[in-house]
Amino acid sequence: MVDNDVKRILVTEDEIHRACKRIGTQINKDYKGKELVIIGLLKGCEPFVSDLVKHVSNFLITDYMKVKSYVGTQSTGELLIKNDIDVDVTGKDVIIVDDICDSGLTLKKVSELLSTRGAASVACCVLLDKPEGRKVEVNIKYVGLDIPNEFVVGYGLDYNGYYRNLPYIGVLKEEIYKK
Ligand code: IMP
Ligand code: MG
Numbered sequence: 001m002v003d004n005d006v007k008r009i010l011v012t013e014d015e016i017h018r019a020c021k022r023i024g025t026q027i028n029k030d031y032k033g034k035e036l037v038i039i040g041l042l043k044g045c046e047p048f049v050s051d052l053v054k055h056v057s058n059f060l061i062t063d064y065m066k067v068k069s070y071v072g073t074q075s076t077g078e079l080l081i082k083n084d085i086d087v088d089v090t091g092k093d094v095i096i097v098d099d100i101c102d103s104g105l106t107l108k109k110v111s112e113l114l115s116t117r118g119a120a121s122v123a124c125c126v127l128l129d130k131p132e133g134r135k136v137e138v139n140i141k142y143v144g145l146d147i148p149n150e151f152v153v154g155y156g157l158d159y160n161g162y163y164r165n166l167p168y169i170g171v172l173k174e175e176i177y178k179k
Contacts, residue, residue: 067110
């Protein structure tokens with residue numbers, strides 16, 4: 001069972017639920033009467049996008065982009081677009097949603113890309129932020145929770161593809177990384 005590999009729970013299911021509700025409520029206020037394009041960054045964004053949009057009452061379209069900036073626990077510092085969005089963002093108010101911001105590279109590059117494609121506005125939203133990991137400056141409009149500079153898994157976040165199905169955010173036991 002995946003739970004057995006978790007050393008400690010950092011963010012509970014209840015805290016995640018409350019963060020989704022708080023951010024959704026804020027988005028409703030900030031974008032009142034506007035139509036939105038929510039762009040999730042696969043695969044980590046999946047549970048967060050689905051829970052977040054339940055609290056947003058605007059007319060909105062969701063689309064997904066698959067980008068890769070990580071191998072194991074190390075950032076490669078490169079952004080590779082593996083799957084692009086279908087939606088035309090020209091003149092649209094866009095919110096990019098990701099699981100976590102670490103170096104900031106992913107969100108910086110994706111927001112720059114969508115701006116050059118002519119979006120009316122581009123905002124970033126993450127469930128988790130690791131401010132200590134920042135390498136480039138990026139403006140994140142919505143943050144669920146700040147966490148320390150530790151590698152975490154669960155609720156979409158993976159280690160080598162696993163642990164995304166944990167309903168909470170946790171820290172893995174050291175021996176898992178040595179396998
Ligand atoms: P950034 O480009 O360094 O900000 O990294 C963002 C991406 O790195 C996220 O979308 C995650 O996929 C991945 N990432 C960063 N920190 C963690 C972590 O603690 N656990 C799992 N994935 C992470
Ligand atoms: Mg990711």
